[in-house]
Amino acid sequence: MGITQILFWLLSVMALFSALMVVTNKNPVYSVLWLILAFFAISGHFLMLNAQFLFIVNIIVYAGAIMVLFLFVIMLINLNKEMEPRKNIWIKFAGAVAGGCLLLVLVAALRNSELKGQVAQVKEGNIGLIKNLGMELFSTYVVPFEISSILFISAMVGAVVIGKKE
Amino acid sequence: MPINYYIFLAISLFCIGIVGVLTRRNAIIIFMCIELMLNAVNLLLVAFSKMHHLNGMAQGNPAAGTDGQLFVFFIMVVAAAEVSVGLAIIVMMYRNIHSVDVNFLNRLKH
Numbered sequence: 001m002g003i004t005q006i007l008f009w010l011l012s013v014m015a016l017f018s019a020l021m022v023v024t025n026k027n028p029v030y031s032v033l034w035l036i037l038a039f040f041a042i043s044g045h046f047l048m049l050n051a052q053f054l055f056i057v058n059i060i061v062y063a064g065a066i067m068v069l070f071l072f073v074i075m076l077i078n079l080n081k082e083m084e085p086r087k088n089i090w091i092k093f094a095g096a097v098a099g100g101c102l103l104l105v106l107v108a109a110l111r112n113s114e115l116k117g118q119v120a121q122v123k124e125g126n127i128g129l130i131k132n133l134g135m136e137l138f139s140t141y142v143v144p145f146e147i148s149s150i151l152f153i154s155a156m157v158g159a160v161v162i163g164k165k166e
Numbered sequence: 167m168p169i170n171y172y173i174f175l176a177i178s179l180f181c182i183g184i185v186g187v188l189t190r191r192n193a194i195i196i197f198m199c200i201e202l203m204l205n206a207v208n209l210l211l212v213a214f215s216k217m218h219h220l221n222g223m224a225q226g227n228p229a230a231g232t233d234g235q236l237f238v239f240f241i242m243v244v245a246a247a248e249v250s251v252g253l254a255i256i257v258m259m260y261r262n263i264h265s266v267d268v269n270f271l272n273r274l275k276h
Contacts, residue, residue: 004167005167008167008171012171012175015175015179016175016178016179016182019179019182019183019202020182022182022186022195022198022199022202023182023183023185023186023189023190023195023199028192028194028195031195031198032198035198035201035202038179038202038205039205042179042205042206042208042209045172045209045212046209046212049212049213049216050216051212051215051216051235051238053235053239054208054212054235054238054239057239057242058205058208058242061242061246062201062205062242062245065246066201066245066246066249069249069250069253070194070197070198070249070253073194073253073256073257074194076257077256077257077260077266091189092189094188095185095188095189096185096188096189098184098185098188099181099182099184099185099188100181100185102181102184103177103178103181106177106181107174107177110170110173110174110177115169115170115173115217116168116170117168118168118169118217118221119167119168119169119217119220120167120168120169120172120213120214120216120217120220121216121217121219121220122167122216125216125219125220125223127215127216127219127229127231127232127235128212128215128216128235132229132232133232133235133236133239136229136232136233136236137236137239141236144240148240148243148244151243151244151247152243152246152247154247155246155247155248155250155251156250158250158251158254159250159251159253159254160254162251162254162255162258163254163257163258165261
């Protein structure tokens, strides 16, 4: 078992455990912190697949910007005890059973798929480097790139309009 | 790494996100679980792009698999826009009904 496999299992266990802690934790602030850990584990997977651009973008955008936004909103709305949601054990049970059924069906469907012998290239291959992705982004995908900037502008305007006190 | 491992890891993360969306009542936690599901899909897209790259290299196409990583980039763009609008909606909802419990929102009025 080489260093690559050890890293893969370590990062996978870290991602799954922190995802479970996000779902099960009572305090939303702790959930945000566990989610940041899950994003770091997924970023580690990106780095192991040599997708360096996505690794750094994932850390900056997800673990940096989006999670700080979540923390700010939690701080703003001041979650305290009396608005702790009512407990209904049956709804939780039904949700867990539904998610478990989906997991079971997907795993059973994909267990013997024709992808079984395929291998994902790890720690080599220059496809995820910034130079390669940038050339592709600004030649083939330049129109979707500009459209996504319009999407950002409209999202900013929408957030300001919705958040404004009338 | 075999692609199967990445598929099952991404499926597990996605299902944990779905269980969170179905069981939690806090709107912010539901939102965080949606982000988790998006990230599981991103991980699977990157793994498939590397698999496709390896197959394309064998057939003399060194640019195979670039599209998958650019899709991940666009998913991140859409997720950032979605989070900004969604959190604004949550703040407005808290201002109106003084709660972020989605049970109070099931009548589409306040």
